[in-house]
Amino acid sequence: MASQTVNGKALEFAFLQSLDQSLNGRANVQVIGSPQLQTAHNAFLSLPQTTQQKMSEGADAGINTILQLEPRLTNDNGTLQLSILPDSAGQAGDVRDVLAVRSTEGWEIGISCKNNHAALKHSRLSATIDVGNSWFGYNSTADYFRQVVPIFEELSDLRTHGMLWNQIPDKATRYYIPVLNALIDELQRLDGIYPGQIPQRLLTYLLGRHDFYKAIVKTGRRTTELQGFNLQGTLNQGSPGVRPTLRMQQFRLPTRFYDIHFKPESDNTILIVLDEGWTISARIHNASSRVEGSLKLDVQLVGLPPNLFRQTLGW
Structure with missing residues (x-):
């Protein structure tokens, strides 16, 4: 894979790993094994440890904020399944890379991970x-x-x-x-x-058919820009008795x-x-x-x- 592709796949793994570790002891989490997960893991391991560390820190910053926006990650019932979507999902109109799903609740959120660029x-x-x-x-x-x-x-x-x-x-x-x-x-x-x-x-063509978070990690600047594309109102939902710490608006x-x-x-x-x-x-x-x-x-x-x-x- 080209270096840009390797870095992109590695960042996807960094976000999934960060979400999994952040929810340890707070939710019943299952990471779904798949060829795309293995590809992302291999890409992450192929990078120098200093780069891995920066990606993990960038992912942690984004996930910490998403946890404040999405109390259903920790407060709903049932198993929370984490997965990495295949590239074919983007061709079918789904721009998300990392997906968190509670199938028993009919609820999910996704993250589009961008390494040092914001192209759609x-x-x-x-x-x-x-x-x-x-x-x-x-x-x-x-x-x-x-x-x-x-x-x-x-x-x-x-x-x-x-x-x-x-x-x-x-x-x-x-x-x-x-x-x-x-x-x-x-x-x-x-x-x-x-x-x-x-x-x-x-x-809709550019942003896909689903609401999602977009995380742009800039390792050189050591920043993560988090954007919430809440077009259909499926993001930032509360769970019974728990409201999001951070709030966002739905827009048109x-x-x-x-x-x-x-x-x-x-x-x-x-x-x-x-x-x-x-x-x-x-x-x-x-x-x-x-x-x-x-x-x-x-x-x-x-x-x-x-x-x-x-x-x-x-x-």
């Missing part, structure tokens, strides 16, 4: 990928394909000749900017066809695009500004040194609702 999605664009269908459940328009197909066909032709990206002058002008303009046009077209639905479906998905434009002084990044406080950044890039018939988008949330639960924890 790495989506591909190509001549054949139907962005509208894969992102929103609505087919892309013929106008979108008329805009992008010639661009990606040209890239595919360059690929057959073994071209490298560093051999192509003005790649942003020739490929990045036209593809991003086509994406902007398509978002606006689909928003006109399906009023009020595309903004919220875009967020957007229904309007305010503006979609290129980031100032950028030729590879667009900003999607929506109501309810959401702003999305989408950076297009080539995922390989060799030219391919597709391009990638690195998608992040750069503007968050003001009532989102968000704490930066030092350790």
